[in-house]
Amino acid sequence: VGGLGDVCYWLAGDTQEKEGILPERAEEAKLKAKYPSLGQKPGGSDFLMKRLQKGQKYFDSGDYNMAKAKMKNKQLPSAGPDKNLVTGDHIPTPQDLPQRKSSLVTSKLAGGQVE
């Protein structure tokens, strides 16, 4: 019934403001359809915690070596996509951590102008 009400709202050619609600709600519905497990609290703490955790790289050598011993010849599960906050079952390996090296090269902005 609610959906029907929304359609009628739109067809009635309501004010500019009311028409503006529809795009965001439609987008929200699209998102929830793709990710049903998306948190109940709208755009809240999950993002904030992710923001605060930026740069965190975990590696536990004890876990790593024990897992290696247990798995023997099998492949270790490697890190999932970077979006995961919690490591859970997977064990980060040294290979997962990207190499950091400082840029000792002069900035290209300083290397003469293109005009």
Add this chain to the structure above:
Amino acid sequence: MIPGLGALTQDTLWCFSQLKGTVEIGATEADIISTVEFNHTGELLATGDKGGRVVIFQREQESKNQVHRRGEYNVYSTFQSHEPEFDYLKSLEIEEKINKIRWLPQQNAAYFLLSTNDKTVKLWKVSERDKRPEGYNLKDEEGRLRDPATITTLRVPVLRPMDLMVEATPRRVFANAHTYHINSISVNSDYETYMSADDLRINLWNFEITNQSFNIVDIKPANMEELTEVITAAEFHPHHCNTFVYSSSKGTIRLCDMRAPALCDRHTKFFEEPEDPSNRSFFSEIISSISDVKFSHSGRYIMTRDYLTVKVWDLNMENRPIETYQVHDYLRSKLCSLYENDCIFDKFECVWNGSDSVIMTGSYNNFFRMFDRNTKRDVTLEASRENSKPRAILKPRKVCVGGKRRKDEISVDSLDFSKKILHTAWHPSENIIAVAATNNLYIFQDKVN
């Protein structure tokens, strides 16, 4: 067109002036420009990048021979400001990316600027050397020590001119004061102190003291599970050294007075626009998060940027902004995909022109927008290599929202979301703007007749 008055009238035409940087093929992630800032006279223009480097351009003296060209900006100095670090204690990787550069007003022959990454603020001194001493007694011309037994006469060393050398030296390093990531620095009008703000705290520093800072704002909850908002930007008032503002991820701005309590957790003013509850969606809070806050030069207004709009607030009115400008409202129907590709979290900055009459901010597809507060006119321009011929006039661009697309319009679906203009700067008194488009820096000027 009176120079110095940045009014966006029908007569204002923006022209290409300069382009710095290479074509995309040669670009690495380190080359991505992360901050742009003119100094207080506009003589110098500094950029910081993801690789931790700072490049400073200086405006050349205007020559009488080239009346049609205002002074151009040439490389003056470049240095590595920050390097990548790893905090082993916290398992934390610290990026060298320069988040912000702020200039100090010039007080002597040298230039001073603050540059910061996520954790450490540094004070850099940039100075010129154009003379060097010659004629040492104890050293020969190559600097090798001479055997005193061979010296039979004494001479007085003299200063001789040499090719201009510009040196940048780190004068102060302000470290270990931020648990979270620094998003803003702001020099106080007393020129003695400055503040640095991270997600949850704001610290006040004295330029002379690096091993101490005062915490003036702390919004960290006792229980982190109760965290609902973070600090997104902060700035000192341009004239009142006791006043500053900070913005939050919930779209609010707090103005604080340091004369009252030592810890400014209780704000003096609280700016928030009431939300229509029927408009609320999953995206509401994310798109209301303020990515930048800037005082007007006059100090009477503040401007805030959230994902879709720029708002101007009068310091005397807390319950709503006095002006709201739509930057790219057509993105409302794209929020789902913008959330999926993380673009919804992009942090756009905004700037005032010298007379506070025009405001500018970036968008996608290398578009940037200007809004004239007096005439209510706005324009969309593009930073692209195709329009990079000397003094080429920039043609206004238009995004087609629906229905028939005109020949020179671009449809929302064709916008390139990887080409984002997050950082721009406006010369303090003239119509010269610097626009950072990923790894390229564009300089535009208004047409000189």
